Amino acid sequence: MKKILLGALLAFVSFLAHALQPYFYGDKVPGGDLKTAMAAAEQKLTAAGFTVVGRHTPPGIAGHGSIVVTEPGLTSALTQVGGKAIVGVPIRVGVKADGTVSYLNLEYWQRAFLRNDYGKAEGAVKAAAGKLAQALGSGKPFGGEVKAEDLPGYRYMAGMERFDDKSELKTYPGGFDEAVKTIRDNLGKGVAKTAKVYEIVMPEKKLAVFGVATNDPEDGEGWWVNKIGAEHIAALPWEIFVVDNKAYALFARYRTALAWPDLGMFQFMKIGSHPDSNQGMMAKVAGGAYEGKTQ
Template identity: 60%
Template sequence: MKPLMKRFFLCLVLLMAAPACMALAPYVRGAKLPAAELSAQVAAVEQKLQAAGFTVIGRHSPKGLPGSATIVITDAGILDAIGKVGGSAISAAALRVGVQADGTVSYMNPEYWHRAFVRKKYGQVEAAVKAAQARLAQALGEGAPFGGNVEADDLASYRYMFGMERFDSNSELVQHASFDEALASVRANLAKGTAHTARVYEVVMPERKVAVFGVAMNDTESGEGWWVNKIEGSAHVAALPYEIFIVDNTVYALYARFRIALAWPELGMGQFMGIFNAPHAIHDTMSKVATKP
């Protein structure tokens, strides 16, 4: 084959492969709300979500982030698909919608997060995720995606850079005697505010021995408000709250050098160095929540 012909076929192959290299952003802008009190705006968004078939399971006003709130929802189709996958896929059970006092609405891009959390088994939940994504867009509006870009094919094994954690790196916290003991321990610790935490939501599938909780980290010195403000990330409020999850008798929390990077993939290394202590603080907090009282 002549060199010119070889170059032609190479270009053709690259063009055909290009659609597979799709970049995804972690968040999508919704339609902006009219001026009102934040509580009224949250109520209006909840009404839209419920009308679209979603179930509201939690509300979160992060300490240290005034004027920001998160609504946590579930979708029956996604829950059914995740239940069939089982295991660590439970971490992806909840969807989050951010609302800010200026009327800005944003929501997690379900495809982005489920590709990262369900990983190699994403294909088993894809239809449900795409259906929920379409209903979110219809209910809240589909504006510009934002928050950075990650190639879709890279999300199953995502890490911010070489040497940093992936989904299952350093995520195990505590092993218990049974699933029931693990579940009771997390519930009890969140109920009494261990390590300045509080429960935002929970999804439990006892038949699969999996559960996930949203954890508000309210410590003024090491909680979510501290590190989110340091990276100027309140626009990403739909990343919160942080999750802790149970598979069989073991409690897990995604390590922060993965979880924060996934939620803020466009941050520079200098910004991450500004919250150098956050991963250890989060791990310490979640370990206390996971431990038998």
């Protein structure tokens, strides 16, 4: 009996200690130029049952793009969880002009986004991850290790933000419809030099998520991503999400660190103005104002 209990304990400890990385490499696709490579990756995804909702080629990050897709089982599971789980519905796939493909490690991202609710969607997460691997190829993980048990409360270091911190952008007196209309209209106008990459709106659940390209040459993706590494292109684009009558965007000291967990402190300091400037852009898209100070 003691051996059985010890074995169970060791297995449990081993599970808790296993580390995850944010991305996987897939099989290379025909390249030569970004358009050709993205089309080849997209064909694989649609053939496997994923729905393409957006394409992103960030200005200033030459030869890199991302494809955003949804998967019906994962979407259904996250919708059932509800609330801020909507942020995990879009699945991002990175593509380079030379044919290199990368994609999200769904377990990593969903453990972080769903936190204590991960178990409610674990089956759907694993099923969607299997479909991704089958469609794109199951290559090595990369991007920096984080222990699985640390992801629900992840923060880059003590004193920095977690999932919920500084994420709320605006409350809308007119409710969900006003929130969606405001964000959609502002992205259409290019407010704060942004553009819409995708939108997923579920009016019956009062949930929505928008992909936001940040095209400002001084503060947008083309500035800060090049400083810390464009290999993590599947981190992009950023998102604004709506739950009932509130809009949110994950704060960059959380969202960027989650996407680049191996980032050195010196690298982070090189983009020190990014968290506040990014949140300022998101707030303007939401029709509000951000009162934080650029560092």
